[in-house]
Structure formats: C-alpha cells, structure tokens
Amino acid sequence: MSLTAKGAATRARIVAAAADQVLERGVGGTSLDDVRGATSTSKSQLFHYFPDGKHELVRAIADFQGARVLDAQRPALDRLDSWESWQRWREAVLAHYTRVDGVRGCPIGSLTAEAAAFDPLLRDQLAAYWERWAELLADGVRRLRSAGLVDGAADPDAHATELLAAVQGGLLLAQVRGTLEPLETALDGALDHLRAHAVA
Amino acid sequence: MSLTAKGAATRARIVAAAADQVLERGVGGTSLDDVRGATSTSKSQLFHYFPDGKHELVRAIADFQGARVLDAQRPALDRLDSWESWQRWREAVLAHYTRVDGVRGCPIGSLTAEAAAFDPLLRDQLAAYWERWAELLADGVRRLRSAGLVDGAADPDAHATELLAAVQGGLLLAQVRGTLEPLETALDGALDHLRAHAVA
DNA sequence: CTACCAATGGACCGCATGGTCCAGAAATCA
C-alpha cells in the first residue's frame, strides 16, 4: 500500500486521535465508530489505512505512544550521566504523567496490560519499547559508574528494572488513589535506592 | 434476595470460575456466555445471582480476588516484625504469582487497570483492598521500627507504596518478558531499599 | 399435603460492533 502526502496525513490523524481515545477508555472501550466520529473519517478509510482492522490500528497506536513516551523523557533520558540529569529525568517523567484532569495510566503500560496477551505482534512491538526504555536507564547507571559516581555493586539492569517497575506500579496506584503522589513516592524510592550506591 | 445453601454454592462456583476466566482473558475478553459455559449454568442464573449483570459479577470477582491475593501472603503479611518475616513474605508473593504455564498479571492489578476507571463502585471496592494491603505493609515497617531493627528515617507509608509499586510494576514487566524475574528484581530492590535503613 | 419461593433452563430480543462492498471524487502520472 503506497500513501500520498494527503493519505499519510489522514492516517496520522487517525492514529493520534485513536491513541487518545484508547488511553482514556481502553482498547475494549473504544469502537471503530468512536474513532471514525472523532476523526471525521469513514469506515472505509479505517480499513483502507489499516487493512487488518482494529488489531492493526492498535499496533499503530502502540508505536505512536511508545515513541511518545520515550520522547517525553528526552533529552534527559539520553544523557543520564550525573545526579542532576537523573533528577531532570525524574521531573520529566512526573511532568509527562501529570494531567489537569484526573490521572491516566501509562499509554504503553495500559496497552501492555490490556491487549498484549492476546496479540503476539503487539506484544513483541511493546516488548521492544520496554527493552529500549530499560536499556536507556541501564546505560545511565553505567555512565554513573564510569564517572565514578556510583560503586561497582550497582547492577545497571537491576536498577533499570526497579525504576521501570516503580514508574508503572506507581502509576497504577496513582490511578486508584486519584493522585500522582504514589508515582512520585515509588519513583523517588527507586532513585534513592540507586543513590544508596553513591560514592562520596 | 435470599440464598439457600445450594444457591450460595452455585453463586460461589460462578464467581470462582468467572474470576479465573477474567484473570486469563480480561473483563472485556470474557463474555457471560463464556462463564455460562464454564460453569454449566444458564443465562437466567447469572442474572438471578447478579441482578445488575456483568458489572455486579465483576465486582464480586474483585472481592473474591482481593481476599485471595491478601490470603496468599498470609500468615507472613500479618506478622511482619523481623527481617525473616519479610523474607517469608517475599517468598509468598513470588510463589503466588508463579504459574507453571506462562505469566499472568495480578488479579486485582489487572482488574484495576482495565475496569476501575469506568465503574466507580468497583473502583472503591478495589481501592479498599489496595488500602488494606498498603496498611499491612506499613504496619510491618512500623513493627521493625518498634523493634529497633530500622531507624526512624524509614517512612512506613512510603515504603509500603514502594513495595506495592514494585510488585505491580514488576508483574507488568514480567508479563512482557515472559519470566517472573522482573518481579523478583523489583521486589528485592524495594526490600533492599528498606534494609538500607537497618540498624546494626 | 400444600403453598411458596428459590433455582434452573433456554428461547428470545435489541443493539453495538467489527468488517465488507461498491461507487464516486481526487490526485498522480504517462
């Protein structure tokens, strides 16, 4: 399938709008008619741009949100080499998940929890983003080690997993309590655990 | 609605079977016909025992799984007063989420992520279980403080949030990677952070 | 025994949903 400029724009519009709806109501709570309505498109366009239907649209959303989540953490995420940079990353994460209205989950987190188990392709796609995210964090820990800011006992991969789990778990608790506070607490805890390996 | 012994048994059978299906396929992926088939009941029975339909059934499942998850951590969860008891709790958590076939999420965690946002009653119910869980963990930290095993800087509520987030976030990553290892790593990290406050 | 109410079976309904199809408009290109 080849796309003209106009076609690509329409496709992008669909993905962006659908991504928002899915983030808000979940995959199951978002119908194709919903995204049709939100994008002023027709049913045929949906299947024109996503021949495999809803599955393919959801996969496109996963890529869209995966990139978006990582981008929201930049530039800090790419240059985690000092304690200040980690702090900047922390602020970026918190800022990204802060909404004026209510608390929503992580775009790729909720997608993973809801749909990854039933669509192997989606699962693999999302796994790649998780992998990349973890790797960037682990790189950051390694840089701290190279800079002599952290001792050799700090396992980069383990801390990356911890930090990621803190973000996702914190976000789940945040949804329950209606405040972003649990995310902040969990994230700070994981960061504090990393700082426990700091060398004077 | 009054229940005879037979009725109560049937109702319980429905809840248990439906809970399993929901854990495996999610709320959206489980139809009333599915649970009807799995329990050898009829549609009318479902609405006889759960007049509000699927919503009410899901809420019953939430209570069932909420209790189940907490029970799986007992007796350790009730008596967190030494480092050994925390270790026993850790083992209980890992054991509970260990399945021979694949990795599933937390029964109440996935329920929270998928459906809590749309059913306020369900949300409140689940919030109560999260609250109780967090409180039991915080109590454990407080007991460590009373026993002089941990210094005064250890915030019980913060550590409870951290531990809970580690479990839930670790479980999400575990689903992605197909191994329980991330859960173990995240949980051990949060416990290690708590141990950082240990007094010799 | 009888009257009552819980328990069960299963046909049935309305509707939302994912998906198909075809025809026409618009853009691209030879």
Place this chain on the structure above:
DNA sequence: TGATTTCTGGACCATGCGGTCCATTGGTAG
C-alpha cells in the same frame, strides 16, 4: 488529456453480546 491509482463516503451485513422473559423444577416450611 487520459489512464490509473489512491482517497473518501456510506450503505450494508453477520454476529456476538448483554440482557429479558417465562415456564418448569425442586426444595422447604407451615
């Protein structure tokens, strides 16, 4: 310009779903 392909609109379809209804069975209490 003419031909070809992409883009768009919207009617249409099949089905799975939550939910309703009523008739029948069966246990239980007075």
